Amino acid sequence: MAERLRRRAADPLHVGSIPTPGSNEDENMRDFVGHTREAINALIAVEQIWRKTAPDYELSSEDTEKVVELLSKVKASVNLILDSLQGG
Numbered sequence: 001m002a003e004r005l006r007r008r009a010a011d012p013l014h015v016g017s018i019p020t021p022g023s024n025e026d027e028n029m030r031d032f033v034g035h036t037r038e039a040i041n042a043l044i045a046v047e048q049i050w051r052k053t054a055p056d057y058e059l060s061s062e063d064t065e066k067v068v069e070l071l072s073k074v075k076a077s078v079n080l081i082l083d084s085l086q087g088g
Contacts, residue, residue: 032081039077042070 049063059067 031084035077035081039074042073042077046070046074 046067049059049067050057053059053063
């Protein structure tokens with residue numbers, strides 16, 4: 001087992017595939033995870049609004065505002081992730 005770990009650590013294709021703790025890449029991954037979680041939670045909240053308004057899915061003005069607000073959060077989170085991945 002120890003030999004396998006030494007070989008893995010010496011493998012140039014393996015090194016860097018896992019961010020070094022405290023590295024900038026590690027920070028970026030945490031940002032991706034955080035933004036992804038924010039987007040998922042916002043989408044779950046939108047789903048709950050849809051379920052609440054079933055079967056006709058007619059939104060009140062308050063529900064409409066909330067859905068727009070939540071989807072804006074999703075859009076912002078996804079855009080941040082895309083910008084980071086594309087180097088922009």
